[in-house]
Amino acid sequence: xxxxxxxxxxxxxxxxxxxxxxxxxxxxxxxxxxxxxxxxxxxxxxxxxxxxxxxxxxxxxxxxxxxxxxxxxxxxxxxxxxxxxxxxxxxxxxxxxxxxxxxxxxxxxxxxxxxxxxxxxxxxxxxxxxxxxxxxxxxxxxxxxxxxxxxxxxxxxxxxxxxxxxxxxxxxxxxxxxxxxxxxxxxxxxxxxxxxxxxxxxxxxxxxxxxxxxxxxxxxxxxxxxx
Numbered sequence: 534x535x536x537x538x539x540x541x542x543x544x545x546x547x548x549x550x551x552x553x554x555x556x557x558x559x560x561x562x563x564x565x566x567x568x569x570x571x572x573x574x575x576x577x578x579x580x581x582x583x584x585x586x587x588x589x590x591x592x593x594x595x596x597x598x599x600x601x602x603x604x605x606x607x608x609x610x611x612x613x614x615x616x617x618x619x620x621x622x623x624x625x626x627x628x629x630x631x632x633x634x635x636x637x638x639x640x641x642x643x644x645x646x647x648x649x650x651x652x653x654x655x656x657x658x659x660x661x662x663x664x665x666x667x668x669x670x671x672x673x674x675x676x677x678x679x680x681x682x683x684x685x686x687x688x689x690x691x692x693x694x695x696x697x698x699x700x701x702x703x704x705x706x707x708x709x710x711x712x713x714x715x716x717x718x719x720x721x722x723x724x725x726x727x728x729x730x731x732x733x734x735x736x737x738x739x740x741x742x743x744x745x746x747x748x749x750x751x752x753x754x755x756x757x758x759x760x
Contacts, residue, residue, distance in 0.1 A: 551646075552599055559595040559643040562655045563588035563636060569659040570632050573666035587632055591640035598644025676753075680705075680723040682740060683713070683747040690721055694743060701736040703728050718747070 567587040571579050635658060642651035665671075684690055690710065698705040702725045709722040727733065733751065740749050 552596075554648075555595050555599060555643050555646070556592055558648050558651065559591040559640050560588065562639045562643065562651060563591040565655055565659055566591070566632065566636050566639065569662050570629075573662050574628075583629060587636050590633065590636035591643060594637050594640025595644040598641060676726070678725050678727060679750075679752040680725050681748075681750040681752070682721045682723070682744055683749070684719050684721065684744045685747070686712075686717050686719060688719070688744070690719055694721075694740060697736070697739050697743065698723070698725065701728060701731045701739075702726055 567584045570587055571584055635655075639651050639655050642648075642654065682694065684693070704726040706724050707721060708724055709720075711720050711722075712718065713720050727736075737749055737751060741747075
């Protein structure tokens with residue numbers, strides 16, 4: 534009896550035109566979120582598929598909320614259906630995940646009929662994202678790099694490259710030393726901060742002249758443990 538009453542209440546509140554309005558508003562908000570994502574993404578390198586997904590998510594969530602309504606049976610059926618689904622894509626950039634939740638929240642607000650609040654929150658959050666992107670919030674002022682130098686076993690590595698490092702870097706530190714090729718070679722791993730006006734090729738060329746033209750690796754913003 535209770536289930537019939539809930540179903541009746543649901544059917545009376547859901548109309549064709551309200552459903553159309555919900556889809557249109559949620560789709561429009563999805564476009565706004567997707568455009569914000571594309572405009573604020575790092576150097577414009579974004580996925581087209583993900584951008585299209587951000588447009589669809591609010592509409593899909595809004596339709597789900599409309600169909601479920603206040604019907605408890607529908608809600609449990611929907612939960613069971615989603616528990617069967619398996620999503621094999623791995624989690625990407627934390628920023629991308631935040632945009633997914635952003636889209637879901639917009640769709641949820643549209644699904645319950647709060648179009649004004651949905652539009653308000655979407656506009657505010659999009660403006661905030663543009664501001665954070667404009668001021669480059671959270672960006673590192675200096676770029677640390679990892680330098681790996683291979684030297685022969687008969688070369689004393691202590692201070693062997695200090696003069697070159699002082700010339701081309703603002704800061705450097707020897708992080709790890711290990712042997713390789715059955716002890717015939719040493720690998721030195723430094724963390725360095727390059728000076729902005731210095732040429733990296735000239736830096737590597739001077740190091741090659743010092744280490745006998747053995748391997749040198751300059752990694753961009755990597756971790757010493759990667760070596």
